[in-house]
Amino acid sequence: xxxxxxxxxxxxxxxIVEEVEKELTRLDAAVGSLWKVQANLKxxxxxxxxxxxxxxxxxxxxxxxxxxxxxxxxxxxxxxxxTWTTLGxxxxxxxxxxxxxxxxxxxxxxxxxxxxxxxxxxxxx
Numbered sequence: 001x002x003x004x005x006x007x008x009x010x011x012x013x014x015x016i017v018e019e020v021e022k023e024l025t026r027l028d029a030a031v032g033s034l035w036k037v038q039a040n041l042k043x044x045x046x047x048x049x050x051x052x053x054x055x056x057x058x059x060x061x062x063x064x065x066x067x068x069x070x071x072x073x074x075x076x077x078x079x080x081x082x083t084w085t086t087l088g089x090x091x092x093x094x095x096x097x098x099x100x101x102x103x104x105x106x107x108x109x110x111x112x113x114x115x116x117x118x119x120x121x122x123x124x125x
Contacts, residue, residue, distance in 0.1 A: 008016070051057050059067070075084055 048057070078084065
């Protein structure tokens, strides 16, 4: 069967081959870079995990206290008997007191209920 097909001149074929080889070289370099990045990511992940286990990712309580103390040095001097505190610290104390009061009330209510029942809590179950 005689089917005519166009043929590119040899010089053009060589130019196309050179261009393809140039792009393949760039691709090989990109793949090599990706392998390096992947290896670096494994090292970075291990370093972050190590830092987390050693407590170096977030400030420690001592570091936070030092930072709070240095910030407090910028505050004006208070009258005798007064101290500076943080709002968060104050809220924590209020929550602790409220929780303790609520727990004490529960215990008191349980004792009162036992007295009303005459110690027969088992009978009511």
